Amino acid sequence: MKYQIIPVTPFQQNCSVIWCEKTLKAAVVDPGGDIERILAEVTKLGLTVDKILLTHGHIDHVGGAASLAANLSVPIIGPHEADKFWLDNLVKQSQNFGFARAEAFEPTQYLNEGDEVTVGEQTLSVLHCPGHTPGHIVFYNASSNLAWVGDVLFRGSIGRTDFPQSNHQDLLHSITTKLWPLGKNVSFIPGHGPMSTFAEERQHNPFVADQLFD
Helix, strand or coil, X not given: CEEEEEEECCCCEEEEEEECCCCCEEEEECCCCCHHHXXXXXXXXXXXXXXXXXXXXXXXXXXXXXXXXXXXXXXXXXXXXXXXXXXXXXXXXXXXXXXXXXXXXXXXXXXXXXXXXXXXXXXXXXXXXXXXXXXXXXXXXXXXXXXXXECCEECXXXXXXXXXXXXXXXXXXXHHHHHHHHCCCCEEEEXXXXXXXXXXXXXXXXXXXXXXXX
């Protein structure tokens, strides 16, 4: 699985274009905005996008999803249905965070724990990881030991839990029981900031390092 990270929106959210090297079929993960930049990158890379994938319902991750889906005539897949209330309130999210107006939309398909999504000949496993939002999901590609974790985990930090229906204990549980079992050698692309590995976070992250749970 190949990827290109494209920071979008004033929040510098890590949108990812991901693709299968063999087929050049691609997906866009969390197109929060700046869809012209995303489309330009897709064209430059010579890819065919056939789906949009969403980790959760916050506007910096989904604000451009409906427009991009309409532009490309592709489905929107994810997040988990527990984040429907965030997608239903995109107009208010736009106002609250100073974003361009984004209309509410319904994904083509919600995702659940254990689902799989294909990108060309590559497979992404779906993990339901509530805490930052109740319907947050993570995409994991076993063949490349790579995960797209949205705002669950960051290099040296974890997702905020001061939003409606966020839960700090749920977030810690998601990280330690859903992500860590994937293996220490997994690299991850967070929703913001630099990439890291689970090994690095298990050793040094002040919120979820292994010694905190011994």
